Amino acid sequence: MESIIQHLEKVRTTGPLVQNITNYVVMNNTANALLAIGASPIMAHAPAEMEDMVNIVQSLVVNIGTLDQYWVDSMSLAAKRADDINKPWVLDPVGAGASSFRNEALIQLSKFHPTVVRGNASEIMAMAKVRIASKGVDSTHSSMEALDAGKELSSSLQAVVCISGEVDLIIQGDKVAEVANGNPLMARVTGMGCTATALIGAFLAVEEDAFEATLSAMTIMGIAGELAAAKADGPGTLQLHFYDALYQIGGGQIQERAKVSR
Amino acid sequence: MESIIQHLEKVRTTGPLVQNITNYVVMNNTANALLAIGASPIMAHAPAEMEDMVNIVQSLVVNIGTLDQYWVDSMSLAAKRADDINKPWVLDPVGAGASSFRNEALIQLSKFHPTVVRGNASEIMAMAKVRIASKGVDSTHSSMEALDAGKELSSSLQAVVCISGEVDLIIQGDKVAEVANGNPLMARVTGMGCTATALIGAFLAVEEDAFEATLSAMTIMGIAGELAAAKADGPGTLQLHFYDALYQIGGGQIQERAKVSR
Amino acid sequence: MESIIQHLEKVRTTGPLVQNITNYVVMNNTANALLAIGASPIMAHAPAEMEDMVNIVQSLVVNIGTLDQYWVDSMSLAAKRADDINKPWVLDPVGAGASSFRNEALIQLSKFHPTVVRGNASEIMAMAKVRIASKGVDSTHSSMEALDAGKELSSSLQAVVCISGEVDLIIQGDKVAEVANGNPLMARVTGMGCTATALIGAFLAVEEDAFEATLSAMTIMGIAGELAAAKADGPGTLQLHFYDALYQIGGGQIQERAKVSR
Numbered sequence: 001m002e003s004i005i006q007h008l009e010k011v012r013t014t015g016p017l018v019q020n021i022t023n024y025v026v027m028n029n030t031a032n033a034l035l036a037i038g039a040s041p042i043m044a045h046a047p048a049e050m051e052d053m054v055n056i057v058q059s060l061v062v063n064i065g066t067l068d069q070y071w072v073d074s075m076s077l078a079a080k081r082a083d084d085i086n087k088p089w090v091l092d093p094v095g096a097g098a099s100s101f102r103n104e105a106l107i108q109l110s111k112f113h114p115t116v117v118r119g120n121a122s123e124i125m126a127m128a129k130v131r132i133a134s135k136g137v138d139s140t141h142s143s144m145e146a147l148d149a150g151k152e153l154s155s156s157l158q159a160v161v162c163i164s165g166e167v168d169l170i171i172q173g174d175k176v177a178e179v180a181n182g183n184p185l186m187a188r189v190t191g192m193g194c195t196a197t198a199l200i201g202a203f204l205a206v207e208e209d210a211f212e213a214t215l216s217a218m219t220i221m222g223i224a225g226e227l228a229a230a231k232a233d234g235p236g237t238l239q240l241h242f243y244d245a246l247y248q249i250g251g252g253q254i255q256e257r258a259k260v261s262r
Numbered sequence: 263m264e265s266i267i268q269h270l271e272k273v274r275t276t277g278p279l280v281q282n283i284t285n286y287v288v289m290n291n292t293a294n295a296l297l298a299i300g301a302s303p304i305m306a307h308a309p310a311e312m313e314d315m316v317n318i319v320q321s322l323v324v325n326i327g328t329l330d331q332y333w334v335d336s337m338s339l340a341a342k343r344a345d346d347i348n349k350p351w352v353l354d355p356v357g358a359g360a361s362s363f364r365n366e367a368l369i370q371l372s373k374f375h376p377t378v379v380r381g382n383a384s385e386i387m388a389m390a391k392v393r394i395a396s397k398g399v400d401s402t403h404s405s406m407e408a409l410d411a412g413k414e415l416s417s418s419l420q421a422v423v424c425i426s427g428e429v430d431l432i433i434q435g436d437k438v439a440e441v442a443n444g445n446p447l448m449a450r451v452t453g454m455g456c457t458a459t460a461l462i463g464a465f466l467a468v469e470e471d472a473f474e475a476t477l478s479a480m481t482i483m484g485i486a487g488e489l490a491a492a493k494a495d496g497p498g499t500l501q502l503h504f505y506d507a508l509y510q511i512g513g514g515q516i517q518e519r520a521k522v523s524r
Numbered sequence: 525m526e527s528i529i530q531h532l533e534k535v536r537t538t539g540p541l542v543q544n545i546t547n548y549v550v551m552n553n554t555a556n557a558l559l560a561i562g563a564s565p566i567m568a569h570a571p572a573e574m575e576d577m578v579n580i581v582q583s584l585v586v587n588i589g590t591l592d593q594y595w596v597d598s599m600s601l602a603a604k605r606a607d608d609i610n611k612p613w614v615l616d617p618v619g620a621g622a623s624s625f626r627n628e629a630l631i632q633l634s635k636f637h638p639t640v641v642r643g644n645a646s647e648i649m650a651m652a653k654v655r656i657a658s659k660g661v662d663s664t665h666s667s668m669e670a671l672d673a674g675k676e677l678s679s680s681l682q683a684v685v686c687i688s689g690e691v692d693l694i695i696q697g698d699k700v701a702e703v704a705n706g707n708p709l710m711a712r713v714t715g716m717g718c719t720a721t722a723l724i725g726a727f728l729a730v731e732e733d734a735f736e737a738t739l740s741a742m743t744i745m746g747i748a749g750e751l752a753a754a755k756a757d758g759p760g761t762l763q764l765h766f767y768d769a770l771y772q773i774g775g776g777q778i779q780e781r782a783k784v785s786r
Contacts (some may be wrong), residue, residue, distance in 0.1 A: 025289040026746065027306050027549040027590075031714035036759050042619070043549050046592035049623035056622065068308035068332075070592075076452075095304070097316065099311035105405035188509060190303065234506025235298050244758025248710060287551040287567050328551075330570035330594075357566070360580065450771060452555035452565065496731035496768025497560050 001258050005251040007207050008215040010200040012038035016058040016205035020198060021045050021075050022064025023094065026191030029239075030198035032063070034247035037220070039202040049051035054081040058205035060089035061198050062114075066103055072105045077111035088115040088204040088213075097126025106130060111156055112245040115210045117153065118162040118197045128153040147176070160210045164196055170220045172211045178260035179215065181222025183229035187238045196221045215260065223257045225247055265519050267513040269478040274300035277466035278320040282460060283307050283337050285327025285356065288453030291501075292323070292460035298508035299482070301464040302379040303517050305489045320467035322351035323460050324376075326367055334367045341374035350466040350475075354459040359388025368392060372419055377472045379415065380424040383408035390415040409438070422472045426458055430480045434473045441477065442521035443484025445491035451501045458483045477522065485519045486511055493500040525782050526745040529775040531636035531740040533732050536562035540582040540729035545569050545599050547618065550715030553763075554585070554658045554722035560656025560770035561744070563726040578605040582729035584613035585722050586638075586697060588629055596629045603636035610707045612728040612737075612758055616721040620651040621650025630654060634681055638732045641677065642686040642721045645670035652677040671700070684734045703739065705746025707753035713763045720745045737782065747781045748773055 018034055019042045020027070027043055034041040044053045054060060060082045063073045081091040090112040092105050103236040106127055119127065128149035146163050154161040163169040168179040186192045199221050203213035227249065228241035280296055282289070283305045289305055296303040306315045316322060322344045324337045344351040353376040355368050368389055379464065381389065390411035408425050412433040416423040425431040430441040448454045461483055465475035490503035542558055543566045551567055558565040568577045578584060584606045586599045606613040614639040617630050624704070630651055643651065653674035670687050674695040679687040687693040692703040710716045723745055727737035751773065752765035 009279070023305070024286050024548050025293050026288055026553055028714060031549050032759065032763075035712045035714055043547070044623075045588050045590060046617070046623075046625055048625040049594070052623035052625070066305050066307060085553075095306070097303075098306075099314035100309055101310040129652075177288070188297045190290060190297055232506075233503075234503030234509035235294065236502030236509075238504075239294075240502055240760030240764055241757075241761030243763075247758035247760075284569070286548050287555050290552055328567050328569060331572070357568070360566075360568075361570075361576035363570055363573040363576070450559045452552060452559055494768075495765075496771035497556065497770075498764030498767030501556075501767075502764055 001255050002008060003212055004216040004258060005254055006256070007128060007213065008220060008249070010206040011202050014206055015040050016202060017042055018061060018198070018201045018205055019044060019053050019057040019078070020061045021071065022061060022063035022079055022093050022194060026194040027203060028255060029191040030195050032243050033124045033195045033246060034198055034202055035238070036243040037199060039205070045071060047074050050074060050077040051081050054078050054085070054087060055184055057087065059086060059201045061092070061201035062089060062109060063094060063194050064102060065091035065094040065194065067102070067105060067196060067203060076108055076112070079109055079114070083112040088210065090114060090197055090200045091156065092115040093117065093119045093123050093127050094145050095193070095248040096123040097129070101123060102128045114159050116155065116160045116162060116200055116214050117157065117205060118164060118200055121163055121165055121219070124153060124163050126213060130231055159213050161239050162200065162214050162218060164193055164218065168222070170211060170214050170218065175211065176214050179218045179222055181257065182225045185229050185232065185235060185238050186225045188235040189262060196237055219258050219260055220254070223253060226257060227253065263517050265474055266478040266481050266520065267516055268493050269446040269465050269475065270482060272468040273464050276466060276468055277302050279304055279318060280321050280323060280460070280463045280467055281306060281315050281319040281340070282323045282463070283333065283340055284323060284325035284456060287327060288456040291453040292457050294505050295457045295508060296460055296464055298505040299461060299464055301467070307336045307338055309336050312336060313343050316340050316343040316347070316349060319349065320441060321463045322349060323354070323463035324351060324371060325356060325456050326364060327456065329364070329367060334370065338370060338374070341371055341376070343489035345374040349365060350486055351470065352376060352380060352459055352462045352466060354376040354456060355379065355381045355385050355389050356456070358385040359391070365392045376408060376419065377466060378422040378424060378462055378476050379419065380426060380462055382455060383427055384426055386423060386425045387411040397429050409433070422476050424462065424476050424480060426455055426480065430484070432476050432480065434472060437473065439477050440523045441480045442485055443519065444488060445488045447494065448487045448495060449489050450497040473516055481520050482511060482516070485515060491514065525779050527736055528740040528782060531549060531727050531737065532623055532732040532744060535726050538730055539564050540726060541566055542583050542585060542722070542725045542729055543568060543577050543581040543602070545595065545602055546585060546587035546718060546777040549589060549748050553715040554719050556767050557719045557770060558722055558726055560767040561726055563725060563729070569595060572600055574598060574601040575605050578602050578611060578782050579608070581611065583725045584611060585616070585725035586613060586633060586707045587616035587618060587625060587718050588719060589618040589718065591626070591629055595634065599717050600632055600636070603633055603638070606621065607636040607761050609637050612734065614638060614640040614642060614705050614724045614728060616718055617643045617647050617651050618718070620647040621653070627633060627654045635736065638681065639728060640684040640686060640724055640738050642688060642724055644717060645687055645689055647686060648677060648687045684726065684738050686738050686742060688717055688742065692746070694735060694742065699735065700701065701739050701748055702730070702785045703742045705743055706749045708748045709753050709756065709759060712759040743782050743784055744778070747777060750781060751777065770771040
């Protein structure tokens with residue numbers, strides 16, 4: 001738990017700049033979550049300023065939710081720059097598998113060595129399938145199959161893979177940790193997965209060990225969701241209490257509530 | 263009332279996929295409303311994936327709020343595909359009449375046989391005027407004139423037309439139903455009309471009779487607004503209680519509150 | 525105080541149309557803030573409809589938060605039209621100085637004579653530096669230096685300049701007013717600066733004296749933030765109580781709380 005608390009403290013004291021090239025639906029959510037946790041979000045996507053932006057931020061978040069070709073080009077420019085100058089970046093493969101356009105965008109972006117990939121079980125399985133088609137990852141979505149896909153994807157990309165769900169799995173090659181925090185009501189608020197990815201971006205900005213940074217982000221995400229759900233009557237009130245919880249969460253609550261198994 | 267309750271139950275038990283090509287302002291709102299009522303929103307607009315997306319969803323929502331030519335092309339591709347494979351789709355003509363660009367986009371989209379068109383009185387009148395210019399629909403906005411415009415538009419498009427306002431009118435040719443639910447504070451929250459359109463999309467996904475699906479969506483929208491207004495101090499608190507209400511609303515509340523006249 | 529109360533009353537009774545060409549992150553926020561204060565927001569950016577839109581609105585808000593070339597072109601068309609037909613418009617130079625792309629866009633937009641420019645200290649300093657590079661505005665960000673930059677920028681553009689921060693400065697040439705309202709928690713909600721700019725747009729629509737309109741908007745913004753903070757547990761609850769406060773705020777609260785020095 002100590003490392004989680006230290007990472008949170010470091011986000012709050014250093015206020016890292018986190019660039020987000022993300023989807024239209026959740027831009028507001030993820031900016032608010034980053035501000036609430038103590039980071040400074042920058043949302044920018046114009047090709048002409050991608051290098052300038054990646055140069056000044058501490059980490060990059062790329063989320064393909066509402067992508068089109070213009071945005072894929074921006075994302076590629078930013079990811080390439082991050083890769084070139086060793087800035088950590090996290091990829092959220094929203095809707096992987098839903099169209100060949102998305103799959104091709106993910107193949108393209110994967111070339112720039114994402115530090116972390118975070119998705120739900122079916123997105124990670126779809127992405128692994130695209131990468132390792134010859135091995136035939138099944139399309140059924142049990143968590144054990146997703147775990148295998150996640151391990152394959154982690155090895156193949158040399159990246160940390162996070163599969164979020166009722167239990168979140170954080171995977172680096174054969175190393176796996178589980179986070180069992182969160183609340184089912186979170187699935188009824190749009191962009192909660194995207195918000196998790198943005199928080200991973202904030203923690204990557206202050207902690208070099210990407211596995212530990214991801215573990216900390218997912219644990220805090222889950223606990224904030226629990227604290228918010230305790231005050232909420234539904235998804236509307238959950239969302240706002242969630243930002244309050246990110247803003248208020250302290251070491252004591254992390255100590256008491258974190259359900260992490262390594 | 264029974265059919266309204268059954269439609270809601272069907273949305274919640276089947277969780278239909280609803281594709282939204284909508285405006286930047288309300289993407290978050292409409293995704294949250296669809297999640298709260300029990301549907302699964304997909305927001306996607308890249309031309310390259312329009313066919314893939316329309317193929318996998320149960321209904322399509324097209325909203326021209328912040329349109330530009332790129333989005334008109336995407337909307338046309340998606341609407342054409344929906345028309346070709348008989349997926350129901352609903353059109354929200356935001357700002358109809360405000361520019362000739364919008365009017366031309368609406369003429370273009372109308373060719374793909376929307377199942378339902380939902381707008382406010384002046385939007386429906388503007389759209390009817392564009393379609394039936396030679397008949398000279400007046401530009402004054404009394405509800406009776408809007409009703410006439412709505413009937414004309416319904417006949418001309420062979421679509422259900424919904425005019426939302428203090429009293430919502432649902433029109434199919436000469437058949438008209440009225441829903442008198444809702445609260446004036448809803449007009450002080452952005453995107454409530456767009457949210458109504460998205461909910462119509464969810465109900466179209468589970469009920470073939472488009473008139474009945476629209477009636478159910480508008481009734482539940484209005485009742486959720488009333489429940490939210492009862493807890494709200496202003497438009498900010500209204501919005502979040504509205505999502506909670508969509509999530510919680512039950513048959514008893516519908517039975518008790520629905521003000522539907524056929 | 526009387527003029528502030530009168531301006532608010534005029535916004536509420538006339539419900540001015542305010543066009544916004546703004547960034548993806550805050551479109552929802554600024555639309556909600558404008559609705560809550562009593563104005564009518566229009567969000568539109570297609571080049572083909574820029575003239576039609578500027579013709580029908582009472583003021584224009586241009587915000588470069590998530591700009592790209594397409595949007596710069598739309599903004600230029602709209603700003604040019606506003607300049608040509610003497611509609612007031614306000615410019616929000618989000619991220620000025622962060623990239624040369626942004627700086628060039630600001631030089632371009634400045635040509636169309638913004639009525640008001642509102643930014644934080646570093647944005648105003650960056651913008652002044654771009655305009656008056658030969659005079660060498662320093663890049664340190666003390667408020668006194670920002671004040672000098674603001675005066676230079678105001679003279680150079682013949683515009684009102686508003687520097688928002690703990691104390692807001694409203695500047696017209698050598699005339700300066702200070703507004704000391706607001707709450708630090710507002711900085712943890714995304715888009716609060718952009719919302720201030722949108723409110724300035726609403727007040728410009730009803731009051732010809734741009735200095736007074738800006739002063740009124742910033743005072744009401746700050747007081748609404750204080751009222752919201754008093755009810756909030758964090759940034760999530762702050763945001764929604766803020767909209768409620770904009771909706772409810774009355775002359776008595778303005779009289780009691782306004783901290784304006786001229």
